[in-house]
Amino acid sequence: MNKLLILGAGTAGTMMLNKFHRVLDPMEWEITIIDHNETHFYQPGFLFIPFGVYKQEDVIKPKRDFFPEKVNVVMEVIDKIIPQENKVYLHDGTELVYDYLIIATGSEIAPEETEGLKGELWHKKIFDFYTLEGAMNLAKFFETWEGGRLVINITEMPIKCPVAPLEFAFLADWFFTEKGMRDKVQITFVTPLSSAFTKEKCAEVMSDYLKEKNIETIVDFNTGKVDNEKCKIISWDEREVLFDCLVTIPTNKGDECIARSGMGDELNFVPTDKYTLQSKDYKNIFVIGDATNLPSSKAGSVAHFQSEVLFENFLSIIKGEEMKAKFDGHANCFIESGFGKALMIDFNYETEPMKGSYPVPLIGPFKLLQETRINHFGKLMFKWTYWNLLIRGRELPVSNEMSMSGKIKEEETKK
Amino acid sequence: MATIQIGGKEIEVDSDGNLKNLNDWNEDIAKEIAVLEGIPELTDRHWLVINFMRKEFIEKGDGPTIRRLTKESGVDTKELYALFPKGPAKKAARIGGIPKPKGCI
Numbered sequence: 001m002n003k004l005l006i007l008g009a010g011t012a013g014t015m016m017l018n019k020f021h022r023v024l025d026p027m028e029w030e031i032t033i034i035d036h037n038e039t040h041f042y043q044p045g046f047l048f049i050p051f052g053v054y055k056q057e058d059v060i061k062p063k064r065d066f067f068p069e070k071v072n073v074v075m076e077v078i079d080k081i082i083p084q085e086n087k088v089y090l091h092d093g094t095e096l097v098y099d100y101l102i103i104a105t106g107s108e109i110a111p112e113e114t115e116g117l118k119g120e121l122w123h124k125k126i127f128d129f130y131t132l133e134g135a136m137n138l139a140k141f142f143e144t145w146e147g148g149r150l151v152i153n154i155t156e157m158p159i160k161c162p163v164a165p166l167e168f169a170f171l172a173d174w175f176f177t178e179k180g181m182r183d184k185v186q187i188t189f190v191t192p193l194s195s196a197f198t199k200e201k202c203a204e205v206m207s208d209y210l211k212e213k214n215i216e217t218i219v220d221f222n223t224g225k226v227d228n229e230k231c232k233i234i235s236w237d238e239r240e241v242l243f244d245c246l247v248t249i250p251t252n253k254g255d256e257c258i259a260r261s262g263m264g265d266e267l268n269f270v271p272t273d274k275y276t277l278q279s280k281d282y283k284n285i286f287v288i289g290d291a292t293n294l295p296s297s298k299a300g301s302v303a304h305f306q307s308e309v310l311f312e313n314f315l316s317i318i319k320g321e322e323m324k325a326k327f328d329g330h331a332n333c334f335i336e337s338g339f340g341k342a343l344m345i346d347f348n349y350e351t352e353p354m355k356g357s358y359p360v361p362l363i364g365p366f367k368l369l370q371e372t373r374i375n376h377f378g379k380l381m382f383k384w385t386y387w388n389l390l391i392r393g394r395e396l397p398v399s400n401e402m403s404m405s406g407k408i409k410e411e412e413t414k415k
Numbered sequence: 416m417a418t419i420q421i422g423g424k425e426i427e428v429d430s431d432g433n434l435k436n437l438n439d440w441n442e443d444i445a446k447e448i449a450v451l452e453g454i455p456e457l458t459d460r461h462w463l464v465i466n467f468m469r470k471e472f473i474e475k476g477d478g479p480t481i482r483r484l485t486k487e488s489g490v491d492t493k494e495l496y497a498l499f500p501k502g503p504a505k506k507a508a509r510i511g512g513i514p515k516p517k518g519c520i
Binding site for chain 2: 156220
């Protein structure tokens with residue numbers, strides 16, 4: 001009996017479980033998935049909670065609803081992996097042996113990494129929206145807030161869903177406009193990057209939107225500490241930004257079990273081959289989603305595209321064949337821009353986001369790098385797709401490799 | 416093709432303004448780039464960081480993040496910012512003749 005162990009039952013782990021369950025012969029394979037939390041969070045939905053668009057019930061479901069029958073489910077904290085011995089130890093002392101391991105332990109915010117961030121004002125005037133608790137507390141705060149300086153601050157890269165902080169700024173502009181108090185709220189976007197976004201072409205478009213929406217941008221700001229008494233964030237080079245409400249995107253880290261296993265980098269992300277998704281150190285370990293150290297975005301769409309590559313390569317490896325599938329860094333995101341509109345971007349390791357249509361050339365229905373209403377509906381409809389197709393490992397009508405068809409190259413745009 | 420003038424020589428640079436070829440770099444060039452970056456003199460502490468950056472780049476194909484720099488080089492964040500004001504990783508990379516660290520996407 002071959003043993004496949006999947007660590008983590010988030011987006012990536014659940015997708016892999018469903019895909020492998022369908023093709024691996026149960027007479028030959030025993031599949032086990034391990035996680036410590038019974039609840040599956042629809043993380044893309046957290047962004048909408050502070051603005052009252054989504055409620056808690058929109059973004060949570062029991063994890064077990066998405067597991068196939070006849071797989072072993074273990075709900076326990078992972079203590080550590082001993083990769084040299086092909087063993088995983090759980091918090092309660094259980095020892096599990098594997099032939100193949102898939103690490104899908106994700107990433108979490110680590111506000112304790114920044115001095116003063118998790119101080120007195122935490123969840124009183126300082127909020128995150130990367131946890132359900134943070135997003136819910138912020139929603140409550142916004143209900144009665146009378147306005148002032150709203151500061152959105154990315155502490156340190158990399159972060160999960162790098163477009164979410166921008167979307168938050170755009171949605172806040174819309175939300176306070178609708179409430180008739182936009183003139184009382186001064187919105188500032190503070191980032192350690194040198195521009196509004198990681199990808200140059202998209203950054204240009206985004207900084208135009210920020211200007212248009214009267215959102216001040218402060219770049220190259222590396223947050224050193226938070227002063228809870230004077231309500232300000234201070235950068236390492238001693239610049240200061242005052243806030244009345246701080247929406248923080250704290251440092252993101254991989255799971256602590258990776259650190260306990262001695263398998264991660266300085267942020268607990270696992271060194272992974274950027275094309276094959278195999279662990280750099282162990283041939284029988286694959287890594288997927290936010291848990292990897294890849295230079296691709298940490299996002300559900302990326303985990304989805306990776307899942308197809310991992311699936312193929314895993315099947316090759318167990319047959320003793322060479323791995324053929326290559327992950328190209330493909331990412332695809334909707335960017336909510338407020339007032340019922342959104343943009344969409346599609347890019348990979350090599351190609352910057354550009355204009356065009358997606359997924360069908362010329363037709364779309366989605367428009368790349370342009371603001372449309374249908375993109376916004378796409379984003380809202382994605383919740384259905386996520387719960388019903390994506391994490392169940394079903395085929396989506398999009399290709400995992402990025403395609404150039406339907407995209408308009410820069411030279412053509414200029415004509 | 417972009418170039419910069421250093422010590423009377425034209426040296427090729429990338430779109431960020433960092434040296435394009437690792438082999439064009441030497442310590443004298445580093446000193447001149449440092450001056451252009453507003454650092455008149457490179458101390459031993461500067462060199463510790465610059466050499467660490469180069470070593471990481473040669474081994475891994477990318478310069479380290481600030482977090483890795485502080486963890487591995489023994490220079491803490493506060494001092495890094497004092498040595499290379501504004502953007503330590505970016506500045507030290509430029510002076511060290513390696514591309515701007517990709518950081519993360």
